[in-house]
Amino acid sequence: MSKLKAAIIGATGLVGQNLVKILSKHPWFDVVSLFASRKSAGKKYCEAVKWYRDYSLPDDIGEIRVECMENVEGSYDVDVFFSAIPSDIATYIEPELARRGYVVISDSSIYRMDDYVPIIIPEVNPDHLELINMQRTSRNCSGFIVKTSNCTAAILSLSLKPILNLTRIERIIVSTMQSISGAGYLGLPSMAILGNIIPYIENEEEKIEQELPKILGLFCNGKILPAQFGISVSCNRVPVYEGHMINVFLEAKSEIDAINVAKAMETFIGLPQKLNLPTAPQRPIIVRKEPDRPQPVLDKDALNGMAIVVGRVRNDNISKRYLKYVVLGNNMIRGAAGTAVLIAEILRAYNFL
Amino acid sequence: MSKLKAAIIGATGLVGQNLVKILSKHPWFDVVSLFASRKSAGKKYCEAVKWYRDYSLPDDIGEIRVECMENVEGSYDVDVFFSAIPSDIATYIEPELARRGYVVISDSSIYRMDDYVPIIIPEVNPDHLELINMQRTSRNCSGFIVKTSNCTAAILSLSLKPILNLTRIERIIVSTMQSISGAGYLGLPSMAILGNIIPYIENEEEKIEQELPKILGLFCNGKILPAQFGISVSCNRVPVYEGHMINVFLEAKSEIDAINVAKAMETFIGLPQKLNLPTAPQRPIIVRKEPDRPQPVLDKDALNGMAIVVGRVRNDNISKRYLKYVVLGNNMIRGAAGTAVLIAEILRAYNFL
């Protein structure tokens, strides 16, 4: 199999950097084009990018001339576009690329709730890829858009999947402690967050509350029937560099045992594991037994950031129908760039690429 | 009215320092004795204490010779003991002082669940002071012990009180982000928490889940009938200096409107306000309208740390019976030292002192 040609749009941002890093050593993809904003365009990538974590860029990628992402009118020798750009720009770039026949795997939030655009977490809902065919038909073009979810929704839905294999859920309540990298490099002034907590992230609760039922929904007769449980989220920004921590409180429809849940989580594997995809972690969920885990500093890079780490799975005193646990995921990798690459791999495995 | 003589046990610890600070300018109390561990005993207080925040100690208190708290066999010319010591020591010191006729207002966790020991949040359950008489009778001594609650329970119960005036509660779910000062000066190594979150605080969830129903319980026929709602807590330690932040999700027995709740909170006053007690904040609950408040850095010292600050009061999408909000309180002041002093004031007002 010859390698597929990949382009990254928004290559200098935090998610873009992680895409470059993952794809630079990927067995199936070659990075051939990098797009960024006008001020980076024309520069070599190694000159345009300001790495947020230390990482030695392979010479060949560093030498690529960055193209301006605002002009996507050209014809590109590219098999797949990875998009990690703000929603306002994605709004016109992504459909335009799809219209012209390209495959777009996108981390931006726009169009996630579109009926024909699947949000894919490869271990959770690979059957939703079927929407692609409907998207192609309805739009009458061979290109298409697939979305990763909101970073917190990605982590949450993966942790919920094995539970949904055991029981039906009535309601989940979620409190998040999200790292500063989730806001982008310039997103959060240090004066605002050093030694502080901000109990609010604009639009974040809405995204999670909307996307989660779609991701965990049933694909049926060409439509996704959203999962029917209630969901209520409260989001907080905390002075942590990377990794989103989530407190989950779950109300099942019937009694459920924490020990069984922990076991179901740690033995859970999905299609990426069965297909042995290159970016798939051996197990997507690590369950820690220690009372004080997960922790961002210790667990954010578990299995290269592709595994989420769960701890403190326990019933509460109110009822055996109630369960609570803590889950941590790398917002940059599992929450964005890593899942995008995993989607590309599963698209390839299923001949969408 | 001549001033009452106050002693502080555990005067060099973080809560002890806050007790000194509040009492040093108090119109009703004079600090006459300071007790601490053996290694401080014999030194002047100004030499024994290592202030954790800058504060200019009044000369007279600084000159007091610290006494060893392990020997409390003496006879003291003291009207009230404020105790801010670890539970293992409090276990024998506090009952011994009570037995010998002294009044003990204590921040330690031991004996909080004792049937005859009231946990008092003066704005919330001043009627529980009645337990003191039963404690005296049952133990056959004039001295007695009154407890402040766990710091998080203090903040929570105060925020819940005006809601309970509006509706009955079915269940509350609580996720906390607690500051490092809650662990004591030496409690948390910097290597453990810098840029990190620890999703666990030993025994904390149990304390909150036990104490809250007692505080909000009904005093009836000489007993406290615990409040009947369910409560489930998940506690987290975050790299914040002072101030505990709490995400509250509440399920009421009937529909409840967030706007009414916010109004009930901000107009709420309790007995300390009615009695115009010296340490009582003008309003015990401040409700902020901005979406991104409260924040520890900005709000921890609201009304000298005696007001809790609530924000984001809102219904959720699941049902009008569901309400969520964020609340911040100063764990050192409202959560410990300030409430202890407010208890002393209400004891005085009701002639227990």
Add this chain to the structure above:
Amino acid sequence: MSKLKAAIIGATGLVGQNLVKILSKHPWFDVVSLFASRKSAGKKYCEAVKWYRDYSLPDDIGEIRVECMENVEGSYDVDVFFSAIPSDIATYIEPELARRGYVVISDSSIYRMDDYVPIIIPEVNPDHLELINMQRTSRNCSGFIVKTSNCTAAILSLSLKPILNLTRIERIIVSTMQSISGAGYLGLPSMAILGNIIPYIENEEEKIEQELPKILGLFCNGKILPAQFGISVSCNRVPVYEGHMINVFLEAKSEIDAINVAKAMETFIGLPQKLNLPTAPQRPIIVRKEPDRPQPVLDKDALNGMAIVVGRVRNDNISKRYLKYVVLGNNMIRGAAGTAVLIAEILRAYNFL
């Protein structure tokens, strides 16, 4: 004496907020006008400003309508303008105000090295105020500009003044650890500084190396002869909220004893102390004996942030001519807003106002 009318330009920035705070309770000045950027203009100050520290704004100041600082063509009933604006704007606003007869006390860096513009640290070089007369004459207007220095230079020069009363200095070497507030509220992304150090602050070393000799220079025959010692600075940004910490290594022209230096520092008073000016700290230099002081968290607000705190004054092993010490100052107060107000007071005392 009736109160003087003060205006603040750049009133919503961090230094502007500190000016408002200090002036709001000032016995000599009334804040009558507030100027800020176009996006704040027209709003009430209480709506335009986003406090970076909690502070209760007096109602009367909060009600002032913010004016647009880009239009200063009006005629104002103002006795003194405090300017805390970026240099690019100050470049034209400040001379224009002076030209039209107003007194401008400015925290911006532009014009500091102008021959006729004095940089004043009231305890250090009040005799440089004489330059004002020369400025007026040369520019042929009654208005004038006086500058505070760079924040680090303010702290440094105050610490050096009592040493220069004892000995001549050959060279000083300075390593700074500067807090994030020095960069302005939006100046430093949290991703750049959380758990990190940036060993560079643009133009900062140059400013300190230029301004210090001017401040400590000799006013003689209508000119300032810069102080003749060498100075070499290396600046670092650290994850501290407020307060600049400085390591000073000093090479005197002759032997000098650390004990005498410490004594000279702690007994030092300047003209503001002799005149008992309202904002003057009782002693401008506090010398701590503990080996581990000063510390930003503990010492930044010493004497309302107007005192600098010195520690670890010691000779080194190389030679008795070498001395080293640590000094901390509040960059917002002593380094900017507080010194500006102190300048206004000394101007008033000397009838320049």
Add this chain to the structure above:
Amino acid sequence: MSKLKAAIIGATGLVGQNLVKILSKHPWFDVVSLFASRKSAGKKYCEAVKWYRDYSLPDDIGEIRVECMENVEGSYDVDVFFSAIPSDIATYIEPELARRGYVVISDSSIYRMDDYVPIIIPEVNPDHLELINMQRTSRNCSGFIVKTSNCTAAILSLSLKPILNLTRIERIIVSTMQSISGAGYLGLPSMAILGNIIPYIENEEEKIEQELPKILGLFCNGKILPAQFGISVSCNRVPVYEGHMINVFLEAKSEIDAINVAKAMETFIGLPQKLNLPTAPQRPIIVRKEPDRPQPVLDKDALNGMAIVVGRVRNDNISKRYLKYVVLGNNMIRGAAGTAVLIAEILRAYNFL
């Protein structure tokens, strides 16, 4: 060549963990024994250790039963002991092991200034290994002790070596910003350092001022003649996780050009590079051209933490004899564990092992 058998004393501490990590994949050494304090003794290493950074322990090392380091009377089938224990214990353990014929490579500070004990930075002073023979003769035993230096001295001396190849130095002045990991896991309470700076580290300045002249001294006639330049240090603890940052101000005996110094640094290689030792970084000094580098977050792991990173090499305005630069090194790796392993390799290369 069969592998040498290595033991680690103090295996559960921060430096011990780094020794385990480096040695676990080492081509020349096998970890066969692990020693720690009494409370770890008897447990499997994987149960006794609490990793401070996430790291997957190889199964075979994790299964080793930890032995009590207080009893070293046994006879061990060990070729080299790596010691990373507190000085009070090292005082008797290390000489005892040497007396009984073992080779001890030690990170503890005791005995560093002993005339017969070399402090080795393999790129800087490998010729000092000759002291080993004198140690053996004088103590009449085949075993011996070699020391790594204080972590800051290790970083500093490596940065100075290429400069000393260019010019003679009159004096160096050093201001450090040291990370919390340097104090050990429990060394620094979070309340002391969060958002703060402590301008003092006990005994640290003395160690650096003593060790540096020894490391950079001339081995001559069986003795080390200490380097003759003056040195003055001021140490600060900052809220950084790992990596020590150092501001260096250097006074050369003659004029020296910053560009030449930068070139000499980046082209510098030492014996470990020439011998191609397994742990030797390709270049021990990386020189960054950007004005804002090095930074702990970005540069602490450069070349696996074995390279130091230098930036801002520049002359100052006082004189061309004056030079300043910033240098960062990983205190755990280059400052301790990595250098210890590099010493073992050079000992092996020279048949001391």
